Amino acid sequence: MPFRAVLRSEWTKLWSVRSTWWCTAIYVVAVGASGWLAAAGTDSSPQAAVAVQTALTGFGVGQLALVVLGVLVVSTEFASGMALVSLTAVPRRTRLLLAKTVVVLTYCLVLTVLLAVVCALAARTLTAVPGGVQPGDPDVVRTLLLQVGAAGLVGVLGVALGAVLRSTAGAVGIAAVLVLVAPPALALAGGDLAARISQGLPALRVGEDAFLAVATPWPVGMSVVAAWAVGVWLLGAVLLERRDV
Amino acid sequence: MIELAGLTKEYGTRIAVDDLTVTVHPGRVTGFLGPNGSGKTTTMRCVLGLARPTSGTATVLGQPYRALADPMRRVGALIDPRALHPGRTAYRHLLALAQSNGLPGARVDEVIELVGLESVADDRVRGFSLGMNQRLGIAAALLGDPDVLLLDEPVNGLDPEGIRWVRELLRDLADEGRTVLVSSHLMSEMEDTADHLVVLGRGRLLADVPMAELLGAHSAVRVRTPQGPTLADALRRAGGRVELEIDGALRVEGLDLTGVGDVAFLADVRLHELSRVTASLEAAYLALTDDDVEYRAVTP
Structure with a gap:
C-alpha cells in the first residue's frame, strides 16, 4: 500500500463531495473580490509591497474557508461513520492522516498561489505605485509567499483540529476562536498579558501581518502559526492511533 | 483464517x-x-x-x-x-x-x-x-x-x-x-x-x-402409539427422556430412531408413527442463549 495510492484515494474523496466546491467558491470569491475591490479603492501607495498587501485583505476572512475544509476532511469521516471503512482500507492511521494533510495542503497552496497572483495583478493594475508593482520585487514576492505559506498552515491546522475533536461543529468553533475571534478580542482587551497571549495564538495572516490581531514580525507570526499547526497535528495523530473508531 | x-x-x-x-x-x-x-x-x-x-x-x-x-x-x-x-x-x-x-x-x-x-x-x-x-x-x-x-x-x-x-x-x-x-x-x-x-x-x-x-444435539424422536404409558415406561428404562405432546404423541430425547423402534418392539407396543424431529436453529439457539439474553422484555 504505497503512500501515493492513499494520496490518490484522498484526492478522489476531496473532490467527490460538494463541501469542497462550496469552500473553493467561497474562498475564491472572498479573496478575489475583496482583493480587487481593495485595490480599486486604493488610488496610490508609496510602496509596491504595501499595495499588494492591501489587495490581499480578503485572505483575512477568506482563510476560514480553508480551515473549514481542513476540518471537514477529517470530521465528516467520523460524523458519517466512513472512518470505519477508511481505516479498514488503510489501517495505518498516521499514514491516512498524513495523506489527508498532504492533499489539503496541496489544495491550499495551489489555490492560494493562483489567488495571490490575481491579487498582485489587481494591485499592479489598479493602484498607482512609484515604479509600479514589479513581479521581481523581493518585498512583493515575500509578501505573496508568506500569504501562500500562511494559507497552507491554517489548512493543516484545520485537519489537525478535525483529528483531535472529530466533530465538525466543535473543531470549526475552536478554529474560529483560535484564528479569528480570540486574537483581536485579546488585542482590544489591552494589557500586556492579553497582548502576549494574542501574539501566541495562530491568528490568520495577510501577507506579513496578523489579521485583526496584535502585530508581530512575520518570522515570529509564521513560527507561531506553524507551531500550532504542527503541535495540534501531532496530538491528532497520537489520538487517532490510540483511540478506538 | x-x-x-x-x-x-x-x-x-x-x-x-x-x-x-x-x-x-x-x-x-x-x-x-x-x-x-x-x-x-x-x-x-x-x-x-x-x-x-x-x-x-x-x-x-x-x-x-x-x-x-x-x-x-x-x-x-x-x-x-x-x-x-x-x-x-x-x-x-x-x-x-x-x-x-x-x-x-x-x-x-x-x-x-x-x-x-x-x-x-x-x-x-x-x-x-x-x-x-x-x-x-x-x-x-x-x-x-x-x-x-x-x-x-x-x-x-x-x-x-x-x-x-x-x-x-x-x-x-x-x-x-x-x-x-x-x-x-x-x-x-x-x-x-x-x-x-x-x-x-x-x-x-x-x-x-x-x-x-448443534441441530442434532437438540433434535428428538416423535413416536405415536395407542399404548402411550407402556411405551413411555419402557423408553425411560432404556434411558430416554420422554414428554407427552399435545396431540398425545411422545417426544423422546436421548434415543435415536432405531433405539426407540427397538424398545417399542421389545415392549410389544404398536406404533402409528415414528419420526425424527429436527430442531430448528431457532430452538437450539434459544436453548443456548436462554440465560444470556442481555435485553429481555419483561412479561407482565
Missing part, C-alpha cells in the same frame, strides 16, 4: 467481549450468532483493528490486521452499511477505496455490476435504501477479491431476492476456499447458509460447533 486468543474488550466496567478463543477456518461459512449486545460487532471491530482489545489477540491470516500490507486484497469487511459519506456517489466511494489499495479502476465497475447497482452508481448515497447500502457495502468488501470476509448482518434490510443472492454468494465464496464469517440475528438465514456456528452470549463463547451437530 481468523484467530482469536483470549480476546477481551472492556468499555469502562462493561465487558463487551469476555476471553474469547475461536478459530474461524477457511472453506466454510461460519455463522456468528448472539443476541443484541452479545459482542459480535465488537469482536469484528477488534479483528479489523478498529478497536483495541483490552487483552488477548485477534489475527487474520496469521497477522494483526493493522500489520497487513495490502489489507483489501486479504480481507473484505462490512461492519456498518450506513458508514458512508452521504454526499458521495456510489462509484466515487468505491473508487476512492480501490485507489487506496492500488486496485484497478476497472474492478470498481466489476463489483458494481456484481451487486447490481449499475443504475444508481452515479447517484449520491444519501438517497439509498438500507438494502442498497448493504449491496454497496458488500461491493466494497469484495473490491480486493479477498481471502477472508467479515460481514456484520449483511442481509439486514435486503428483500427476499437479495437475501437469496447473499446466501448464494457466501456459499460460492466459501466453496472457493475463502474464510467467511457472517453475523446475523436471523437464525433461519443461518440455518440455510452457515456450515459452522460460533455463538456468543454476553461476550462469552457459548458454542463453537458444526451446524449439523
Whole structure:
C-alpha cells in the first residue's frame, strides 16, 4: 500500500463531495473580490509591497474557508461513520492522516498561489505605485509567499483540529476562536498579558501581518502559526492511533 | 483464517467481549450468532483493528490486521452499511477505496455490476435504501477479491431476492476456499447458509460447533402409539427422556430412531408413527442463549 495510492484515494474523496466546491467558491470569491475591490479603492501607495498587501485583505476572512475544509476532511469521516471503512482500507492511521494533510495542503497552496497572483495583478493594475508593482520585487514576492505559506498552515491546522475533536461543529468553533475571534478580542482587551497571549495564538495572516490581531514580525507570526499547526497535528495523530473508531 | 486468543474488550466496567478463543477456518461459512449486545460487532471491530482489545489477540491470516500490507486484497469487511459519506456517489466511494489499495479502476465497475447497482452508481448515497447500502457495502468488501470476509448482518434490510443472492454468494465464496464469517440475528438465514456456528452470549463463547451437530444435539424422536404409558415406561428404562405432546404423541430425547423402534418392539407396543424431529436453529439457539439474553422484555 504505497503512500501515493492513499494520496490518490484522498484526492478522489476531496473532490467527490460538494463541501469542497462550496469552500473553493467561497474562498475564491472572498479573496478575489475583496482583493480587487481593495485595490480599486486604493488610488496610490508609496510602496509596491504595501499595495499588494492591501489587495490581499480578503485572505483575512477568506482563510476560514480553508480551515473549514481542513476540518471537514477529517470530521465528516467520523460524523458519517466512513472512518470505519477508511481505516479498514488503510489501517495505518498516521499514514491516512498524513495523506489527508498532504492533499489539503496541496489544495491550499495551489489555490492560494493562483489567488495571490490575481491579487498582485489587481494591485499592479489598479493602484498607482512609484515604479509600479514589479513581479521581481523581493518585498512583493515575500509578501505573496508568506500569504501562500500562511494559507497552507491554517489548512493543516484545520485537519489537525478535525483529528483531535472529530466533530465538525466543535473543531470549526475552536478554529474560529483560535484564528479569528480570540486574537483581536485579546488585542482590544489591552494589557500586556492579553497582548502576549494574542501574539501566541495562530491568528490568520495577510501577507506579513496578523489579521485583526496584535502585530508581530512575520518570522515570529509564521513560527507561531506553524507551531500550532504542527503541535495540534501531532496530538491528532497520537489520538487517532490510540483511540478506538 | 481468523484467530482469536483470549480476546477481551472492556468499555469502562462493561465487558463487551469476555476471553474469547475461536478459530474461524477457511472453506466454510461460519455463522456468528448472539443476541443484541452479545459482542459480535465488537469482536469484528477488534479483528479489523478498529478497536483495541483490552487483552488477548485477534489475527487474520496469521497477522494483526493493522500489520497487513495490502489489507483489501486479504480481507473484505462490512461492519456498518450506513458508514458512508452521504454526499458521495456510489462509484466515487468505491473508487476512492480501490485507489487506496492500488486496485484497478476497472474492478470498481466489476463489483458494481456484481451487486447490481449499475443504475444508481452515479447517484449520491444519501438517497439509498438500507438494502442498497448493504449491496454497496458488500461491493466494497469484495473490491480486493479477498481471502477472508467479515460481514456484520449483511442481509439486514435486503428483500427476499437479495437475501437469496447473499446466501448464494457466501456459499460460492466459501466453496472457493475463502474464510467467511457472517453475523446475523436471523437464525433461519443461518440455518440455510452457515456450515459452522460460533455463538456468543454476553461476550462469552457459548458454542463453537458444526451446524449439523448443534441441530442434532437438540433434535428428538416423535413416536405415536395407542399404548402411550407402556411405551413411555419402557423408553425411560432404556434411558430416554420422554414428554407427552399435545396431540398425545411422545417426544423422546436421548434415543435415536432405531433405539426407540427397538424398545417399542421389545415392549410389544404398536406404533402409528415414528419420526425424527429436527430442531430448528431457532430452538437450539434459544436453548443456548436462554440465560444470556442481555435485553429481555419483561412479561407482565
